[in-house]
Amino acid sequence: MTTIELPAQSAAPVAGHARSGPWWRQQYVLVIAGAAFGGLAGWLWPLQAAALKPLGDIFIDLVKMTIPPLVFCVVVTGIAQAGDLRSVGRIGLKAIVYFEAVTALALLIGIAFAEFVRPGDGVAHATPEQAATAARYATAHVESLSAYVMHMVPQSFIGAFADGQVLQVLVLALLTGIGLLTLGDKAAPLRATFGQLSDLVFAIVRLVVLAAPLGAFGAMAFTVGRFGLATVWGLALLVLTAWAALAAFVAVVLGLVCRVAGIRLLDLMRLLREELLVVAGTSSSETAIPGMMRKLPLAGVPSAVTGLVIPSGYSFNLDGVALTLPLSVLFIAQVYGIHLTSEQQLGLFVLMLFTSKGAAGVTGGAFAAVAATVVATRAVPAEGLALLLGVDRFLSFGRALVNTLGNAVAAVAVARWEGTFDRRAWTAAVAASRLSPSDRPERTTP
Numbered sequence: 399m400t401t402i403e404l405p406a407q408s409a410a411p412v413a414g415h416a417r418s419g420p421w422w423r424q425q426y427v428l429v430i431a432g433a434a435f436g437g438l439a440g441w442l443w444p445l446q447a448a449a450l451k452p453l454g455d456i457f458i459d460l461v462k463m464t465i466p467p468l469v470f471c472v473v474v475t476g477i478a479q480a481g482d483l484r485s486v487g488r489i490g491l492k493a494i495v496y497f498e499a500v501t502a503l504a505l506l507i508g509i510a511f512a513e514f515v516r517p518g519d520g521v522a523h524a525t526p527e528q529a530a531t532a533a534r535y536a537t538a539h540v541e542s543l544s545a546y547v548m549h550m551v552p553q554s555f556i557g558a559f560a561d562g563q564v565l566q567v568l569v570l571a572l573l574t575g576i577g578l579l580t581l582g583d584k585a586a587p588l589r590a591t592f593g594q595l596s597d598l599v600f601a602i603v604r605l606v607v608l609a610a611p612l613g614a615f616g617a618m619a620f621t622v623g624r625f626g627l628a629t630v631w632g633l634a635l636l637v638l639t640a641w642a643a644l645a646a647f648v649a650v651v652l653g654l655v656c657r658v659a660g661i662r663l664l665d666l667m668r669l670l671r672e673e674l675l676v677v678a679g680t681s682s683s684e685t686a687i688p689g690m691m692r693k694l695p696l697a698g699v700p701s702a703v704t705g706l707v708i709p710s711g712y713s714f715n716l717d718g719v720a721l722t723l724p725l726s727v728l729f730i731a732q733v734y735g736i737h738l739t740s741e742q743q744l745g746l747f748v749l750m751l752f753t754s755k756g757a758a759g760v761t762g763g764a765f766a767a768v769a770a771t772v773v774a775t776r777a778v779p780a781e782g783l784a785l786l787l788g789v790d791r792f793l794s795f796g797r798a799l800v801n802t803l804g805n806a807v808a809a810v811a812v813a814r815w816e817g818t819f820d821r822r823a824w825t826a827a828v829a830a831s832r833l834s835p836s837d838r839p840e841r842t843t844p
Contacts, residue, residue: 432611433618433679440622447623453616469709471596476705477575497715504720511643517635518732603688614679644796659814665828681794683801697827698820699813707809717804718797720754
């Protein structure tokens with residue numbers, strides 16, 4: 399069987415050594431500068447800055463445009479590299495087991511922080527106008543497991559790509575990859591073609607990423623200009639509690655997983671610093687998918703694992719959503735003075751194992767998941783959702799970062815569990831990511 403490798407030129411952004419230059423021209427520095435200037439613009443000229451929202455939206459749309467073909471090509475070539483159906487099934491099963499275990503831990507941590515801090519005590523109830531604004535989110539999320547499963551199956555091959563349904567594209571890619579395996583050597587030209595298509599999509603991604611600083615500028619300017627820090631003043635405890643819980647989850651759970659996998663969490667964060675900064679600037683975890691699917695295979699995670707774990711993780715392993723979901727629901731209960739019994743909290747926990755799945759990677763999807771949970775459980779008033787509208791943008795900042803980091807850790811963990819993690823490639827990628835621009839190899843490369 400022909401083995402399809404990811405393009406060698408894609409390795410450049412992983413270590414940051416494909417192009418030399420001063421530090422201030424590096425992508426992550428430009429993203430930081432864009433977000434900083436956006437925040438300053440939002441503070442000084444709030445009305446004008448709020449009108450800059452299209453800059454962030456356009457960048458996110460450009461990234462989302464590349465995700466369906468990228469997922470399809472990488473998953474198909476990854477399955478081809480796996481070699482047989484047994485390997486594909488084994489990787490998928492291990493990924494699902496990991497997803498559910500970590501999601502359960504995230505939900506439990508969110509419940510623990512909500513009960514310990516009780517951020518909803520003393521917060522005023524929502525006004526009728528706020529409740530009416532929030533009502534439209536109550537039907538924005540899939541309400542049943544059967545409907546969710548049905549939604550996974552595309553109605554047409556092209557429709558999944560046209561609608562940007564990543565989970566449906568993943569299903570198509572799995573079927574296509576398995577079909578290639580059943581064809582054996584006859585599919586060698588097709589496998590080579592998919593490899594070349596991957597090269598093309600990665601080239602498009604590299605062009606799109608050049609706009610990341612502008613996207614971060616627009617998104618941050620809108621956030622500060624439209625909402626302002628005063629918006630979250632009355633609900634600051636909820637935001638701080640959420641951020642503290644997310645930080646604890648990253649440090650304890652993801653840190654422990656990384657230790658078991660034999661890597662350092664800080665090394666992974668450094669390797670993905672450009673992607674994490676873009677996620678922070680746009681509050682959209684989907685913007686990191688192309689970068690992770692390019693970098694991780696070059697850092698020791700096989701393409702077969704990356705291609706299956708990363709796309710599926712954005713539907714089944716949203717750690718940030720899973721953690722803030724119980725925190726948000728219990729916050730509403732505390733605002734209205736509703737005491738949930740242990741049995742009710744257990745039922746809520748089981749329900750959130752399902753409603754935490756499939757939330758979109760962009761801002762708003764997680765709020766829809768909260769709305770679906772509130773409507774389904776009927777234990778707290780739906781009008782309480784309005785209280786979360788003002789601070790959801792700030793909650794999404796932390797959620798998106800943890801979603802991104804959680805999926806990257808999942809890919810490494812599954813690769814380590816499979817015994818296919820390339821330690822030498824990881825060490826080389828981490829070492830290269832620490833190099834300053836003046837130390838990069840191109841200075842001596844003829």
